[in-house]
Amino acid sequence: MMVIRTALGFTGGRLDRADHLRRDEAAMRMARLHPAARFLVLDQLKPLLAPDGDALLWVRRSDAPDGTTVFLGLDDAGAPHFAVDGPAHGLEGVATDARAAGARLPGAEAAIVAQARSLLDWHRRHRFCANCGAPTSMAKAGWSRSCGACGAEHFPRVDPVVIMLAERDGMVLVGRQKGFPPGFYSALAGFVEAGESLEEAVARELWEEAGIRVGGVRYVASQPWPFPSSLMLGAVAHADGFALRLDETEIEAARWADRDEVAAVLRGAGPWSAPPPLAIAHTLLRCFVDG
Numbered sequence: 122m123m124v125i126r127t128a129l130g131f132t133g134g135r136l137d138r139a140d141h142l143r144r145d146e147a148a149m150r151m152a153r154l155h156p157a158a159r160f161l162v163l164d165q166l167k168p169l170l171a172p173d174g175d176a177l178l179w180v181r182r183s184d185a186p187d188g189t190t191v192f193l194g195l196d197d198a199g200a201p202h203f204a205v206d207g208p209a210h211g212l213e214g215v216a217t218d219a220r221a222a223g224a225r226l227p228g229a230e231a232a233i234v235a236q237a238r239s240l241l242d243w244h245r246r247h248r249f250c251a252n253c254g255a256p257t258s259m260a261k262a263g264w265s266r267s268c269g270a271c272g273a274e275h276f277p278r279v280d281p282v283v284i285m286l287a288e289r290d291g292m293v294l295v296g297r298q299k300g301f302p303p304g305f306y307s308a309l310a311g312f313v314e315a316g317e318s319l320e321e322a323v324a325r326e327l328w329e330e331a332g333i334r335v336g337g338v339r340y341v342a343s344q345p346w347p348f349p350s351s352l353m354l355g356a357v358a359h360a361d362g363f364a365l366r367l368d369e370t371e372i373e374a375a376r377w378a379d380r381d382e383v384a385a386v387l388r389g390a391g392p393w394s395a396p397p398p399l400a401i402a403h404t405l406l407r408c409f410v411d412g
């Protein structure tokens with residue numbers, strides 16, 4: 122049994138998403154005009170951080186640029202918070218790559234980055250109806266788009282991805298894709314396909330990419346990965362054997378690593394490098410080391 126002792130990247134958000142308000146247009150107009158309302162600007166999907174880089178930069182409505190504006194939720198004091206897709210001109214914040222922001226910010230703020238980036242990116246890419254092709258318009262304060270031509274309603278996508286460690290006799294399997302930096306290995310991963318359970322997707326991906334059969338697939342934890350809208354479902358599985366048959370279009374190299382080797386890697390002193398704590402692959406490896 123894997124025990125999670127570390128925080129998962131992009132999780133821990135504290136805003137109340139207040140779904141009941143999203144459908145209430147009058148309430149949302151009031152919320153935007155509320156004197157305590159705050160806006161997070163994403164310039165080309167890069168969130169603005171305060172100049173010292175350790176916190177999100179929230180601005181007042183009068184300072185926010187024009188652009189697609191979505192409702193994120195209410196803070197503990199009831200202040201409405203929004204995200205805006207627009208230029209950062211004239212603001213003192215620093216537009217920061219969302220991965221870098223996620224790594225630097227406290228969990229609750231990184232979670233807001235994930236929420237805002239995924240949602241604004243979805244609006245950018247879903248301007249037309251998938252049913253009839255007509256232009257759609259934003260509805261429910263950003264949590265849907267509706268088609269005036271055919272009446273279809275479209276909801277923000279979340280794409281499930283399985284990411285997993287195969288285990289056998291105290292060893293786990295890690296692999297590297299061609300595009301990875303030299304020496305970098307991670308847990309294998311792949312999109313869940315239509316008509317598949319999480320467990321089936323894990324078994325299929327490990328068979329396709331590494332040629333190993335697994336059983337006893339166990340879900341461990343999940344985290345959002347807003348590039349653009351993945352939900353990473355972390356799992357472990359018991360491998361039937363060590364022999365690998367790599368799909369070289371997907372996996373350039375793979376290796377079995379024992380607990381001492383993975384522990385050294387996570388200390389930055391191993392024979393390969395692993396994803397940073399922001400990524401759930403790191404969490405899976407950490408859980409393996411911690412037993």
Ligand SMILES: [Zn+2]
Pocket residue numbers: 250251252253254255268269270271272273
């Ligand atoms: Zn339509």
